[in-house]
Amino acid sequence: MDNTSPDFLRVLRAERRDLLNRMRQTRFESLKQGCSHSQVIPFATYSPWLDDEAFASTFEIVKDCTMVDIYRCYELYRLSRQTRHVPGEIVEVGVWRGGTAALMAHASPRKTSHLFDTFSGVAKHDPKFDTLYSGGEHADTDEDTVRNLFERIGASCEVHRGVFPDDTLAFLPEMICLAHIDVDTYQSVKESFASIWPNVQPNGVVVFDDYGIFGCEGATQAVNEIVASHRDGLFIHNLNGHALLLKHSKAN
Numbered sequence: 001m002d003n004t005s006p007d008f009l010r011v012l013r014a015e016r017r018d019l020l021n022r023m024r025q026t027r028f029e030s031l032k033q034g035c036s037h038s039q040v041i042p043f044a045t046y047s048p049w050l051d052d053e054a055f056a057s058t059f060e061i062v063k064d065c066t067m068v069d070i071y072r073c074y075e076l077y078r079l080s081r082q083t084r085h086v087p088g089e090i091v092e093v094g095v096w097r098g099g100t101a102a103l104m105a106h107a108s109p110r111k112t113s114h115l116f117d118t119f120s121g122v123a124k125h126d127p128k129f130d131t132l133y134s135g136g137e138h139a140d141t142d143e144d145t146v147r148n149l150f151e152r153i154g155a156s157c158e159v160h161r162g163v164f165p166d167d168t169l170a171f172l173p174e175m176i177c178l179a180h181i182d183v184d185t186y187q188s189v190k191e192s193f194a195s196i197w198p199n200v201q202p203n204g205v206v207v208f209d210d211y212g213i214f215g216c217e218g219a220t221q222a223v224n225e226i227v228a229s230h231r232d233g234l235f236i237h238n239l240n241g242h243a244l245l246l247k248h249s250k251a252n
């Protein structure tokens, strides 16, 4: 039997399916009651990021400046393109080295990107909600790293250093088309969203990173509470670790 024979391929496919199914049965320890984790592996295989040359060349430049995987990066890139016609600017809270922010900016060059970060790591952790974060993580960055990355991709940005919203709320644009909240902890997600959402325009969107990521139970809980208390948005749980809240077209 050579390795292109129908029998060989049939066995290979069956084994692959079996392996993936076994991985899907993996259950992880629960860090918080009511927040279970299993290995999520979708069945779909369509991968448009492999055919999107504009995305691929930008991702190549930014990939060393982000801890976000290609699935979420591609989603941010496309959402940024799709919200180009929505009035307002792009906002990111939780920038680190600027990778996801640069992707969104590149996809929508006429918008201004407002980037908020402490540049001294994760803030506002609370052991009552946050399971693995204890404050100060991801401090291995600085504003110059972000500015240099934006220069390399030919986009501009406004960087606002400090704890959001406490120190930098005054710099939040009055109209927002797309916001990416990537701050890891319960309180920072809650407070970032509360400041940002009133400025999000109809058909605009807030993307929450960390939704359902192991160790980000605080951020996940914050999103669940936000969704339960807001009727002016459509919630989407994307299985890649993103949650989306799309503002209704008749809101505001």
Ligand SMILES: C[S@@+](CC[C@H](N)C(=O)[O-])C[C@H]1O[C@@H](n2cnc3c(N)ncnc32)[C@H](O)[C@@H]1O
Pocket: 065, 066, 067, 068, 093, 094, 095, 096, 097, 098, 099, 100, 101, 116, 117, 118, 119, 120, 121, 122, 123, 124, 137, 138, 139, 162, 163, 164, 165, 182, 183, 184, 188
């Ligand atoms: C996971 S990193 C962001 C990752 C980034 N989006 C990327 O492309 O890889 C989280 C960032 O959030 C920042 N952060 C957390 N809470 C914050 C707050 N309340 N205000 C400002 N920055 C905050 C941290 O300093 C850190 O840089």
